[in-house]
Amino acid sequence: DAKTTQPNSMESNEEEPVHLPCNHSTISGTDYIHWYRQLPSQGPEYVIHGLTSNVNNRMASLAIAEDRKSSTLILHRATLRDAAVYYCILRGIIQGAQKLVFGQGTRLTINP
């Protein structure tokens, strides 16, 4: 299983942008890059995913390096509700089903 590497923790201030990095140097050509986050006492929540091009949705943006060996999740204006553990995941397909292998994740703290 291809692995991802993320910083253990990051800290930011409310209403400022946050850039969460992820390295995935062993990514294969068919692996999608997925980001999930897990708020305290909840299950993981999908944030965004991409393959090669940068992606935007209402929650965040995903910037993918040209060689696909790294990516960055961007929260444009952090709020206190964005405090969570953010997981960068390479999504593979095994026997027709998705396989998500979670990395250790980045614990994001937002200061008021």
Next chain:
Amino acid sequence: DTEVTQTPKHLVMGMTNKKSLKCEQHMGHRAMYWYKQKAKKPPELMFVYSYEKLSINESVPSRFSPECPNSSLLNLHLHALQPEDSALYLCASSQEGRGARQPQHFGDGTRLSIL
């Protein structure tokens, strides 16, 4: 509120007990998943069902027995568990087909404690 419902939310059981965890979704998803999450660790995949058939078993001990009685329900039967099996058990579901690009939807889990 999540669209994947897990019951019970908490479960305490002895090592000789038999219990079951339940997961239900009504989004029409045909893939369902069980994950185990220890404290301050990421979720680890246990089982994957695709179209009600077991497609992935990540070498999980036989004291955990999954069952998918229909496309909306997923059970995890527990028997003779060990204290180290205490964890948060998460269920997820996703659409299949369409290149399987759809995200997984997670429940909030069952917190299991083994005495």
